Amino acid sequence: MRSHWCGELRAAHAGTEVRLGGWVHRRRDLGGIVFVDLRDREGLVQVAIGPGWSPPQTMAGTGALTAEAAILVRGVVERRPAGQANAEMATGEVEVHATEVTIVGPTVTPAIPVGRVRGEALAAEESRLRYRYLDLRRPELYGNFELRHRLLQRTRRELSDRGFLEVETPILTKPTPEGARDFIVPSRVYPGQFYALPQSPQLYKQLLMISGFDRYFQLARCFRDEDQRADRQLEFTQIDLECSFVGPEDIYAVTEAVLVALWQEAGATVEAPFPRMAYRDAMARFGTDKPDLRFDLEIRDLTARIGEGSGEFLRAAVARGERVRALVIPGGAVLSRKDLDALADDAKTMRASGLVWAKHVAEGLTGPGAKALGAEALASLDLAPGDLVLACAGRDGVALPALGRVRLEVIRRLKLEPKRAHAFVWIEQFPLFDRDLETGELTFMHHPFTAPHPDDVALLATNPEAARSLHYDPVYNGVELGSGSIRITDPALQSLVFARLGLSAEEAEHRFGFLLEALRTGAPPHGGIALGFDRIAMLLTGGDSLRDVIAFPKTAAARALFEGAPTGVRQEDLDVLRLKVTV
């Protein structure tokens, strides 16, 4: 049917007879001559239908060439007349003089525009998702998927070349009561019993290590029934990998190699090894476990400088054992009262009681913080004219994340210039356990198979909350790219961790007996990582929503607008499963 792509035609093709297939991007009907921008996935080319070369019936049919109709064009590539080249088009030196035009896919008026005029806004995302097949025709969106494809292929090649074996693991698996909510799939054969979709292939890959596969990877689909975010979907793809006889350094090295390769695939040059930062330091300096290190702004601790010269409420906070932390923002004094109020609101959404601000202006220090912080605290900050101080008092668990959020908002509002374009960092030495704020119970920070830091094993018995783990996260420009760890391979230690998490021996046996059993059969030391592939694709396309790199994504409310999932099912289908709906 076709001889060439629309987007590949150049001056060198002049004189060539071509057959093209594509969609009518735009039509310009000048009466005696009609121009059609014809689009396929490789680009646009101008087709000219004119009396010098197009037969009368082709001339007569141009009215039916409506936007987004699928057509076949036969014609000859010609250089455009002098002065008529379009420098903005890759194919702008040529046009195709049509000798035959066939409408193979007529169209109604598209519900959303594809070939937009310059500067025209995108249709609302709701419409774009409803008419996804039209939105995906946009060259920008197609380009995202072309890159995504290359990233997938490159991942396979890099890992395969390093001896990793791609293994597929089940989609129908066992429910896991801990962690994220499972999607549950009823069993017809065993009424009343259920499979779950995997939150990750975690246990399977550990079993593969015990099986001696040594190096595994998978481009794994994972499912978590949790509320959505711009950077979180119900179903997503991980680059999942695991290796045997390794420590953290080995995993860092292979992860860095993959990431450097993927960035290179997208045209960016980045260097390994990545710097490292302890979780504690990341929290203290940046208020988050995924610091954006393109920017230097760091949180300072003023607690020791809060004294007699400080405001009553800050002294009271310190007396309660809280800490006072502050950000100094060079040039931040330009922020308006409205900006500062908005920043305080941001802090409050993170459960902080508020923000205290002070500006260093020509006349000296202004703002509530000028008095409240006190001369000693302010002097310790070495403020320069134009600086802004934002301080927050509270427990570390509250004030630090609040200032972390404020830091990002300040960067956004001031449109600060990044110090570097690519800021990778490994966050490591995470605590092994976390305290559930609602129940007060000990819970795991990563997952219950994460190995304790070798120096902290004794703490499991005495002070488990202080124990660090061999868990690590690669972070890029403030985005968590993934998460990994060295796993527990000593069955006794695994049982002890289960016990610390409040699982009885019976429960542990019931849920994870197969793992404990496998660990007793010669388990090699092993560890791995899972990288969020969709997020990587999003970052490398320059996007800020996963929906632009997933072909058929769900909305924030977990609906598929295109096909209309989820929906009810027929009663007879439920009867087979012996299920009853009560809503």
Place this chain on the structure above:
RNA sequence: GGGGCUGUAGCUCAGCUGGUUAGAGUGCCGGUCUGUCACACCGGAGGUCGCGGGUUCGAUCCCCGUCAGCCCCGCCA
């Protein structure tokens, strides 16, 4: 589960302090036009102001509820 923003023509938006016939651009339809590339020009059609209720002489506008989309908190082993 909680908070915020949004919903007016196919699409993007405007619509004053509640007022009589709800507008613009684009797209669409018809017409003129042989070098356009946001073609130009002339004419036309197109509206459940998301949905339901309330207040009012009168609601796109105010109030309550609800649905949908987006963002955030919680949640995300």
